[in-house]
Amino acid sequence: MQEMKAEIATKNSKKANLLDHNSLKHILDESVSEIVTSRGYAEDVRMSNVRLFIGTIIIVIALFAQFYKKKFPGNRDFLIGCIVLYIVFNVILQLISYTKEKNAIMFTYPPPGSVTSTGLVVSSKLPRFSDLYTLSIVSADPKSISAGKPVEFTKSVTQWFTKDGVLVEGLFWKDVGALIDDYAAVPKKKK
Template identity: 85%
Template sequence: MQEKKAETTKNAKKVNLLDHNSLKHMLDESVSEIVTSRGYVEDVRMSNVKLFLGTVIIVIALFAQFYNKKFPGNRDFLLGCILISYTKEKNAIMFTYPPAGSVTSTGLVVSSKLPRFSDLYTLNIGSADPKSISAGKPVEFTRSVTQWFTKDGVLVEGLFWKDVEALIDDYAAEPKKKK
């Protein structure tokens, strides 16, 4: 009995409940695991674009450090990078391709919010291409993180997985036809 308890404690996902960023990161990582376990493959193109833009910005910053042009001169480029990040990515955790054998031609955009000084975690699932004919209606839930964590900060994965899988099922469900 002691061995089993020690084994489950070792595999448990534990977080500091007072650290807002750790809570959100733990939940977001778990959501990514759940979505990929359902057959969705992560689309990393946006991450690659961000890495490329980050590299370009670092190179420009190195030149700017030794170049005589100051901040107002490079403002337009910086605003463009921020605008791309804000309009395309928003609060996205991950982008996916459609699952293999699926009739839809779009993947998912999974995003989340956990406002500072709040215990309400909002998870949203929508289409990666909302203008597509096969795009589903976005779905979301907002729940208190207190129902998924013990008082010691251990994530009760079964409860969280059940909630996230129900949301994925809601998104994938066929819309009811009106009579």
């Protein structure tokens, strides 16, 4: 019976390669997304859809350039146009990633029945050759009157992983939940 419980626990647990910084960050980011959505925040996928649409346009441009009816000397101007469009749309895609997304894990809508009218932008950083994971939560519309103050924490990933690379989800959920509660806390008015 104990062996079966241990086997089930290993199947359900999230395991990472402790020597791979991308593996650690991926598991932590995935868990953060689960925690935020479990708190009633629905994910806003509009930005992802825009990026997918632009990526589709880029692929269509490349396919037109590849399979155009005429052979090379005859389609020179068409190819130049396709190359220019390909570059322009790739630059647009990079600008969206650089200016809007940055280190964002997810964008959310406000929870249903909430008094706030803005969602969250949840971002994380785990620099290479570092064990310090930084998680920050800011308002999706920082200029809104209902925007909360940005909150973040920085902690070592060694606090959340066992020596075998298994994520201790209870500890991580507690830390992320406290950060979400800190963001959602109503600031007390000074008398």
